[in-house]
Amino acid sequence: MKRGVLAAAAFAALAPTLLTTAPVHAATPAFELVAVQAAAAQGWPTVNRGDKGADVTAIQYLLSQHGYATDADGIFGPGSETNVKKFQSAKGLASDGDVGPKTWAKLIVQVKEGSSGNAVKAAQFQLTANGYGVDVDGKFGPDTEKETKAFQRKAGLDADGIIGPNTWQALVNNAGDGNNGGGGGGGTRADLAKHLRDDPDAVLLNSHVSGRDHAASTARANIVDTAAGRPAKTSPWSDVGVEDVTLNINMLRGMVKLDTEKGYSYRVTAIAGGDHSSTSRHYRGRAFDIDTINGRRVGSGADHRGFMAACRQFGATEVFGPGDAGHSTHIHCAW
Structure with a gap:
């Protein structure tokens, strides 16, 4: 709807x-x-x-x-x-x-x-x-x-x-997006989230890489909630505690286009949930992390440079990966 x-x-x-x-x-x-x-x-x-x-x-x-x-x-x-x-x-x-x-x-x-x-x-x-x-x-x-x-x-x-x-x-909220359709890059926030929820090439982790337990703030839960018109949630151990956040629509478009336009399959480990720096854009629903590209782990042969360049092309203004401190095994893209 x-x-x-x-x-x-x-x-x-x-x-x-x-x-x-x-x-x-x-x-x-x-x-x-x-x-x-x-x-x-x-x-x-x-x-x-x-x-x-x-x-x-x-x-x-x-x-x-x-x-x-x-x-x-x-x-x-x-x-x-x-x-x-x-x-x-x-x-x-x-x-x-x-x-x-x-x-x-x-x-x-x-x-x-x-x-x-x-x-x-x-x-x-x-x-x-x-x-x-x-x-x-x-x-x-x-x-x-x-x-x-x-x-x-x-x-x-x-x-x-x-x-x-x-x-x-x-x-x-771009609910009447005149660019709706065409490669999956248009549509409402809920439409984009539904695409990601059902896209086998966008694997959404249903747990936290830290091993902590909070099902409501996993990457998959964030997308499922957004697809249903609900806010996404941050994690209780984060710097902000449990909060409701709206996932950025341009970020969601970029996530869709990484598959539909660039042909990447990837695994998302965190969006709004998890523990990040105190001013992280994750807590504002504007960032996602991935650790696998086309079946290969980031830092172990995955095409991290190409993926990072694609994120920038689709509007990400903060992109970190191998070679950046703290990002040897994952990529961070933020809008």
Whole structure:
């Protein structure tokens, strides 16, 4: 089932008429209620310093809409982090600089035909990132409404042309990905996880390499949960304890493409679970480790250089393997 269908079903009864005009500070409690409930029902990605891409750009536009002028360059640097913290403090949230479910719920703004401003630019940028090309001009006109409706239909939402909490969430989660299909690289987060769950060339370890026991945070459990629309879990002995995390959709796409486009079979030993460095991207659902490629162990004849290069090609920004400290027998790829 598509993510948008889950969100729409959960909140069909919570769809009052919501204020859509700027300035954003005039947003009604009704809008924030639906947004907060939407955030609780289905995971949003956690975006923070060092991240890049469409979600970062949308966050930057939304911060500007709220009065925290931020360059929309798609790079979550110190300036963006500072403004996120200021926004969080003003909204009574923990000022950690991470844009997670609670911050997303306060940050998003409902927009529809006739709306204008940075929130519209954020929505237009997300539509474009999902494959629905519109001009990012900050004016919600007929073309933006048309593409919004097309996206909503693809995501299984009510095609009303209004970008409210459920549509925002679907946009951020790529639920109506216009590039769906074609080599297994498109689709929703759940679709990609289902592909990995059922792919014999992507072996998902059902235990922990440390020998410790926590079935809910194994690599296979992380993927099975994501395929079912549930958050993945970290391990109780990790630096963060047991937490719910959303697996990064670009990482999942990369994992699929390693097989469908590069022809690799591989064994995944850890995703969100296990014990890693205190700031590891594993704990944010943005990294995976593998120890076997095409039936050969990493460090014992496996094509680790080719695999690492492929991870970089598919968007990994942190790749370690043989030759890097602590990675003589496994490869780490993080987004």
